[in-house]
Amino acid sequence: MITFATWLTLHQSVPYVVAAYLVFLAVIVIYVAIMARRVSRGQQDLADLRAQLAEREHAAIEREHGAVERESEPVG
């Protein structure tokens, strides 16, 4: 049974292999983190805008409805 220390001395290349895989991991993690932040912020903005738009449309419909009611009220 070989110990970890023996294995390390046998494989001088271990740091290089670890470094290469860490570079890849770092690139992917950084990219995904940036994208996830953008997507979540974008979807939040979108939800806010949709709510604002719905509110505005609702107000416009109510205004229109009110105007129609006023027109149909008997005068005098």
Next chain:
Amino acid sequence: MNPHARHLRGLTLAAAVLLTLGLALGFLWAPEDSTGFIQKIFYLHVPLAIISLVGFVLGGVFGAAYLRTGERIWDMRSYCAIHMALIFSVAGIITGSIWAKADWGHWWLWSEPTLVSYFIVILMFCTYQPLRFSIEDPERQSRYAAVFSIVAGAFVPLNFLAVSLATAYVHPRVLNLEGGNIPGKMKVAFYTALVGYGLLYAALMKFEMLSKTTRIETRRMQRLLLGDDDVRPAGRSAAPVA
């Protein structure tokens, strides 16, 4: 639901499973070659380089589809394919450099056609975003970018062919004109990892498309709220716009 969010979870999961399986096979099952443990970088560097080159070609194919159909979605696909391929190629060139240092004793060899040609391809595609950024009109930006992506994408296989025909290289050839030279178990591990990296590329590209379409939709809503359909996005953008 955003169409780009569909299947994203499944794709990401499949990529994670195949990548883990491929790397596990590579590290625990496949034998080492004469160079020893350092050969394990092979399961990282080579698929990254292959997928990045495929991504560049894909960018050209999507660019051609944009020119043919005029649909903005193809422009966005082309942009995302090239962007992702650039990220993969940067990771590929760094991991390759680490491998070269451990195996050949040098971080970089200017006399090695495979390295230099790959570097030229990356440099060429690095100009894609500045090119888009320099054109303000979105329509023209997309058209010029599509033409660039087709020409540069066509250069990739030509470049691969030219390097394959060269004789004075020390860089090993995994895929050559005769179909490759990877022995038995290594081949299984390599192709499993390659499919895994391919799925990862597809998942990340879909993720980026989701981000871009969300931004485009946000702009559209802002314009709707402002009551002006002609409001342009603030500042220049290299990314496709609605």
